[in-house]
Amino acid sequence: MNWPMSGLSADWARLVAESELSAPLPRRWAHSQGVARRAVEAAGIFGDRADLLVAAAVLHDVGYAPRLAATGFHPLDGARFLRDVHGADDRLVRLVANHSFALLEAEERGLREVLEAEFPLLEDQRLVDALVWCDMTTTPDGEATTAEARVAEIVGRYGADSVVGRFIRRASPEIFAAVERVEAALAGQPRWG
Template sequence: MTYSEEAQRVAQELVEPLETRWRHVQAVAFRSTELTDAVAANQRDELVAAAWLHDIGYSPSIKCTGFHPLDGALHLQANEWPSAIVNLVAHHSGARFEAAERGMSQQLARFPFRDSATLDALVTADLTTGPGGERFTYDERIAEILKRYPPEDPVHRTWAKAAPILKEAVRRTEERLAKAQPK
């Protein structure tokens, strides 16, 4: 069984009861398969696995800190998933910025941040997919997040700061994908 197949099983077990979140996770995983040409061949399964697992930290059965990227990474680490997948989940979609807003940077630092094409592709898959699985542009997704959370919320403050930086991750993924496509 590949990591992505096992990840789908784990995500279904932990996230399917969350209904709307499950639709989002399925769509992010599907979107990640469209982006695999933007990463090295030996990292494609890691990308798709991380896409399936990126929101498992929302599951009440594994929640411990209340910060879903960290909770997901802690659960995966405890269950001996490869560190590359654990770290992708820990740092997906600007988690380091939200950790700073929440005073949790030290806790997140136990998972090394690695800027990579695979992380860029995971960011792209997540941030071009709406909360119910809709296909969005990056700008539409950020506007949706900012509208959903009031300005005093740490999530809103995070995206007000992180949006331009993560937009670059999406741009890099699109550029890599374009270069990989046959001409």
Template sequence: MEQVRWAHGVARDRLATTAPGRWRHAQAVGVRAVQIADLYKPDHGLLVAAAVLHCIGYAPDLVDTGFPPVDGARHLRDLGAHPRLCGLVAHHGGAAVEAGLRGLADELAEFPDEPGPTRDALWYCELTVGPNGERRTFDQWIADIEARDPVGSVPRRFLELGRDQLRGAVDRTRERLSHVGLERWDPTVPESA
């Protein structure tokens, strides 16, 4: 679990004082990942580390391209992080769609994408935890963007283009969790279930 301790320290150092809301979210996404990580052996540590680090690119002193997935992944690469970790951070939350809209596809392509269960699980963790660490559903996440961002904005265009890909990752992960009795971690299932 050295990778997880390292990730937690890096995220804390970059986000706790400069972006405390992001830090709360990162911690909660990390907790969500811990709750389901046993299903993702041998990627247990990788999943939790990526969950804690996924929004590190929001740290003000790391802004380079202005696109947090790329800025965060570049920082991690500079620190010597494993390429898989950098790739998961770079591609979290369907970043390829938004990178294309922002004209940053080449910058994102510096990092390998890794479709599959571990990436799906990271997206699931991120998309089922609210900005202050609260549990939420994917549909609540969608509603937050629709309420916050105007029609035609990059986030709304991203949502139009990437919704099915994101929902697929969430649904595939929920299905995996249900097969091993971890559906109690699913925010769409009441706590008493």
């Protein structure tokens, strides 16, 4: 895949994600590539923050890599890896740590205080929303989908009463609102920031 971004180095991010996910978790790698494609689609409305969005998109699930799974909570494991091993940009690390309303899942897992203390939410709500849109409109196989179909797929895959099922059901109103905001912005192509 050709990655047109530079600066924050979406190329570096792609290489890191690929090296951690492609062999042990090819489906997760396919999803991450699809999420990155969605970020490239949205890049035009982010100006100088486009590279950050693309890098966060391709790296958002790096914490699923088996060798990185210290806590079993992929946003926290991925963010710690990016911070501690790669010294990654703080904004990138915070986006990965908090992608797709991870604080709600962290709460379900008893890790909310840890996540909040180590990786405070990024104040740029538009970037946070955009990463939600990228992730929650991409299937596990990397194809575009609707947020409603994606939430239903997640509940079906994990089970409604699982930690992930409870989290995604709680987060779904916020997910749908974030996706709606991004889709409205994409339709009008306003320049944010």
